Amino acid sequence: MSQITLNTLSSEIKDMDAAYSVAGGDAAVLHDHELASLVISGNKVLNANGVEGIVLETQGTKNGVDVKLTIKKGCKIPLPVHLCFGLIPKDGLQEIKMNFVAEEDSAVELVAHCTFPNAVKIIHSMEAQMHVGKNASLKYTETHFHGPYGGAQVIPRAKVKIEEGGSYYNNFSLVSGRVGALEFDYDVDAEKNSICEMVTKVYGKKDDKIKILEKVALNGENARSVIKSRLAITENAESEFRGITEGHAPKARGHVDCLEVIQGDAKAEAIPIIRVDNPLAKVTHEAAIGCVDKKEVETLMARGLEEDEAIDIIVKGMLA
Amino acid sequence: MLSRDGKKILRGVNLEIGDQEIHSIIGANGAGKSTLAYTLMGLQGYEQDEGSLIFNGEDITKLSITERAKKGITLAWQEPARFEGLKVRDYLAIGAKGNGGVTEEELKEALRKVDLKPEKYLDREVGEALSGGERKRIELASIITMKPKLAILDEPDSGIDVVSLKEIVNLIQTFKENGASVLVITHRKEIAAASDKASLMCEGVILRSGDPLEISEFFKNRCIPCDSRVSPPKAA
Numbered sequence: 001m002s003q004i005t006l007n008t009l010s011s012e013i014k015d016m017d018a019a020y021s022v023a024g025g026d027a028a029v030l031h032d033h034e035l036a037s038l039v040i041s042g043n044k045v046l047n048a049n050g051v052e053g054i055v056l057e058t059q060g061t062k063n064g065v066d067v068k069l070t071i072k073k074g075c076k077i078p079l080p081v082h083l084c085f086g087l088i089p090k091d092g093l094q095e096i097k098m099n100f101v102a103e104e105d106s107a108v109e110l111v112a113h114c115t116f117p118n119a120v121k122i123i124h125s126m127e128a129q130m131h132v133g134k135n136a137s138l139k140y141t142e143t144h145f146h147g148p149y150g151g152a153q154v155i156p157r158a159k160v161k162i163e164e165g166g167s168y169y170n171n172f173s174l175v176s177g178r179v180g181a182l183e184f185d186y187d188v189d190a191e192k193n194s195i196c197e198m199v200t201k202v203y204g205k206k207d208d209k210i211k212i213l214e215k216v217a218l219n220g221e222n223a224r225s226v227i228k229s230r231l232a233i234t235e236n237a238e239s240e241f242r243g244i245t246e247g248h249a250p251k252a253r254g255h256v257d258c259l260e261v262i263q264g265d266a267k268a269e270a271i272p273i274i275r276v277d278n279p280l281a282k283v284t285h286e287a288a289i290g291c292v293d294k295k296e297v298e299t300l301m302a303r304g305l306e307e308d309e310a311i312d313i314i315v316k317g318m319l320a
Numbered sequence: 321m322l323s324r325d326g327k328k329i330l331r332g333v334n335l336e337i338g339d340q341e342i343h344s345i346i347g348a349n350g351a352g353k354s355t356l357a358y359t360l361m362g363l364q365g366y367e368q369d370e371g372s373l374i375f376n377g378e379d380i381t382k383l384s385i386t387e388r389a390k391k392g393i394t395l396a397w398q399e400p401a402r403f404e405g406l407k408v409r410d411y412l413a414i415g416a417k418g419n420g421g422v423t424e425e426e427l428k429e430a431l432r433k434v435d436l437k438p439e440k441y442l443d444r445e446v447g448e449a450l451s452g453g454e455r456k457r458i459e460l461a462s463i464i465t466m467k468p469k470l471a472i473l474d475e476p477d478s479g480i481d482v483v484s485l486k487e488i489v490n491l492i493q494t495f496k497e498n499g500a501s502v503l504v505i506t507h508r509k510e511i512a513a514a515s516d517k518a519s520l521m522c523e524g525v526i527l528r529s530g531d532p533l534e535i536s537e538f539f540k541n542r543c544i545p546c547d548s549r550v551s552p553p554k555a556a
Contacts, residue, residue, distance in 0.1 A: 230404075259404075296401040298363055299459075301385040302394050303415035303466055313414070317405030317445075 012041045015088045016115075023115035023145035024176070029082045036081040040065050042094055053077055053106070064095035064125075069110075071136070073103040081108060086115040087122055090151070098128040102136040102166075109139040119180065120151035128158035132166035132194075139167075144174040150206055152180035159187050162194040164220065170198045175319045179208035179237070186213070192220030192249070199228045201319045204237030204266070215244040218252035218281065229258040232315045233266040244273040247281030256285040261292055261315060329355050330368070330524045337470070342492055342502045344512045344532055346539050347521035353505045354398065356521065357474045360503070361395040362388050375470070390418060392469030398478055398505075400459040402447035408458055409442045415466030422465050430461040433494065435487050452479040460491060471495050473504045477511060489514045512536045 016039055017027035030037045030047055036054050039047040043064050050056040053075030057068040071077060087094050102108055116122050132138045146152035154174075162168045168190075174182065179202060190196045196216050204210050210233070216225040227243040245254035256272040272285035292311050300310035330352055337343045345353045358366040360373065362385045373381045380388055394415070403411060409427055416422035428438035434457035444450070446458060456479050463471050477488050489511060495502050504511060512518050518532035520539055528535065 293401060294364070295397065296403055298361075298385055299395075299397065299401045299403075300414060302361055302389050303462065304386060304389040304418040305414060306386050313406065313410075314403070317403060320405040 012044065012088065013039070013046050016041050016046055016084060016086060019086050019088060019115040019117045019145075020084045020113050022117050023086075023113040024143050025082070025084065025111075025113040030084060035079055036077070037083070038067065038069075038081075039084045040067075040086070040094075040096065042087055042092060051077070054081065054108075061095065061097075063093045064097070066097045066099075068099040068101075070101045071103060071106040071108045071138075073133070074105045075103075076107040077109070080111045083110060083112040084115065085112065085124070085126075086117075087124065088118065090118045090120040090122075092122055094122070094124045096124075096126045098126060098130075100128065100130040100138065100140075102132050102138040104133040104163075105135050106133065107137040110141070112140070112142040114142060114144045114154070116152045116154075117145060117147045118149075119147045120149050122151060122180075123153045123155070125155040126157065128156070128160075130158055130160040130168070132160070132162040132168050134163045135165040136163070137167040137169075139169040139171075141171040142173070144172075145177055146174070146180050147177050150178035150180045150208060152178070153183075154180065155183045155185075157185045160189070160196075162188065162190045162196055162223075164192040165194060166191070167195040168197070172198075172200045173202075173319070175201055175203040175316075178206065179204045179210055181209045182211065184210075184212045184214075186215070188214075188216045188225070190216060190218050190220065190223040190225055193222045194220060194224075196223075196225040197228075198226070199230075201230045202232075202239070203315070203319055204231070204233040204239055206235050206237065208233070208237040210237070210239040212240070213242045213244075215242075215246075216254060217246045217248060218254050218283075219248050220252070221249045222251040222253075223249060224252070225254040227254075227256045227258075229260075229270075230318050231258075231260040231268065232262075232319060233260070233268055234263040236265050238267045239269065241268075241270040241287075242273065243271075243285070243287075244275070245283045245285075247274075247276040247278055247283045249278055250280035252278065252281040252283075254281075254283040256283075256287070258287040259318070260287075260289040261318065262289060263291065263311075328524060330359060333371075333524070333526050335519060335526060335529070337501050337503055338516070340496050340499060340501055341517060342496055342504065342515040344515040344518040344535075345503065345505045345521055346507070346512060346518055346535055351521045352524040353521050354474050355524070357395060357472045357503070357505055360472055361385060361393065363395075393472070394463055394466055394468040394470070395472040396456075396459050396463055396474060396476060398474040399452070400455045402455070404445070404447040406446050407442075408444055408446055408461075411446050411458065412462050412465045415462050415468075419467055426465060430464040431458075433464055433491055434458070434461045435484060436461070453481070453484075456480055460488075464491075464494075467498060468495075468500050470501045470503065473502060475505050475507070477506060477508050485510050509536050509540075 243256035274283040515532040518535040519529040
């Protein structure tokens with residue numbers, strides 16, 4: 001592993017900046033030396049910038065990059081750390097291995113954009129290990145953009161451990177452009193007095209395929225979690241959601257909440273699974289799949305919108 | 321006339337609402353008041369079988385909800401929709417699109433008129449754990465920004481505390497002052513009293529129309545509850 005603290009210039013930077021902007025990010029943050037950032041195109045690290053309290057290590061591999069990002073004990077990083085992963089060509093393979101460690105009493109917000117604007121035949125896999133130390137806080141926001149062709153196969157997988165008193169917030173969003181094929185798989189172990197909140201928002205169109213599996217094991221006393229999923233699918237898209245929460249300790253509290261809107265010939269399946277083996281734990285769930293709420297549509301039509309405009313606003317609101 | 325499953329829900333409803341008139345519809349639960357409101361707005365499942373609906377001299381019976389809204393008709397539901405993720409400011413701006421948009425100050429003023437602090441509510445989500453009363457006020461604010469010609473208000477006072485009733489009455493008066501006619505469905509004497517005219521509805525029929533206080537008193541003292549007419553109370 002080599003630690004990189006200076007910017008590395010590359011002719012691909014401009015392309016990645018443009019792709020980052022298309023994915024919803026502000027490319028200027030990637031060149032601001034006051035902010036920690038990491039830009040990876042394929043298997044090249046185009047930019048890596050650490051700030052005080054952060055150790056950022058990267059190593060290129062055949063098809064991607066291994067990343068280790070450590071937030072040092074007691075360090076609360078005041079500004080978000082910006083990450084950008086992507087592939088500019090139409091085809092290719094990118095394998096990212098990530099190891100995030102938020103040491104005891106640290107706090108950090110990671111803002112990631114994964115962008116494949118021209119994807120016709122692209123595979124992007126992310127294998128992540130995330131460790132949230134005692135009383136530490138890790139907030140991870142990941143926004144994807146896969147372009148208009150539906151040719152991306154994206155496989156984000158993470159194993160997360162939250163130590164006593166730690167907080168982990170994950171927010172995954174893929175609502176612009178096509179999805180292609182998404183296989184999302186996050187597995188969280190939550191210890192005593194920890195908090196876990198995971199939100200996924202995905203908009204599938206045409207023949208997109210969406211698979212979401214989120215699992216939280218509430219292992220410690222008073223551990224709390226929410227799994228929240230908001231999916232909209234239309235045309236011939238298919239979605240499959242599994243939200244699993246296990247209550248293994250006294251006063252553990254968990255909730256699984258899935259709301260899906262379907263239109264056209266889309267097919268959706270939602271299975272919230274709750275398991276409890278401690279009588280003092282409580283886990284609840286709710287899941288609903290259906291068309292857009294009729295009263296919401298008619299309310300907006302009664303304000304002068306056409307039906308299509310009303311549905312568009314409601315779906316965008318749900319996925320905002 | 322409007323029927324469902326062979327049963328006549330609205331029958332021979334003859335109702336005329338004048339320009340800038342506040343018209344109350346009074347009646348027991350199940351009398352058909354909300355059905356009348358939905359029929360006037362043209363909601364799906366409430367299309368009338370017979371009769372016509374004339375608005376400003378134009379037959380709008382066959383028009384869609386959107387087309388009626390574009391003519392200036394709108395509806396506030398008794399139970400407003402939740403709208404997950406939709407910001408209050410965006411919701412209030414939707415109705416104003418047909419009138420050339422709305423300024424920031426007009427958005428704030430609309431919230432003040434329903435007794436909500438703009439700085440607290442403007443950037444919140446409509447469905448973000450707001451109480452029924454708060455959502456009700458936000459829905460009324462969305463009607464203020466739309467500047468309709470006919471506002472149909474289905475029990476605007478429901479879910480709102482008694483102290484705020486005066487503000488609802490003031491708001492209805494404001495609609496009128498701004499040039500709108502208001503059809504208001506209510507159980508409240510205070511709202512009926514602020515009306516220019518009232519109609520009593522029972523089992524899908526307008527029984528009588530006239531002075532709001534008279535109609536209100538008649539309903540309170542002399543009208544036989546619809547339920548007891550269908551199935552008389554059992555003798556003790």
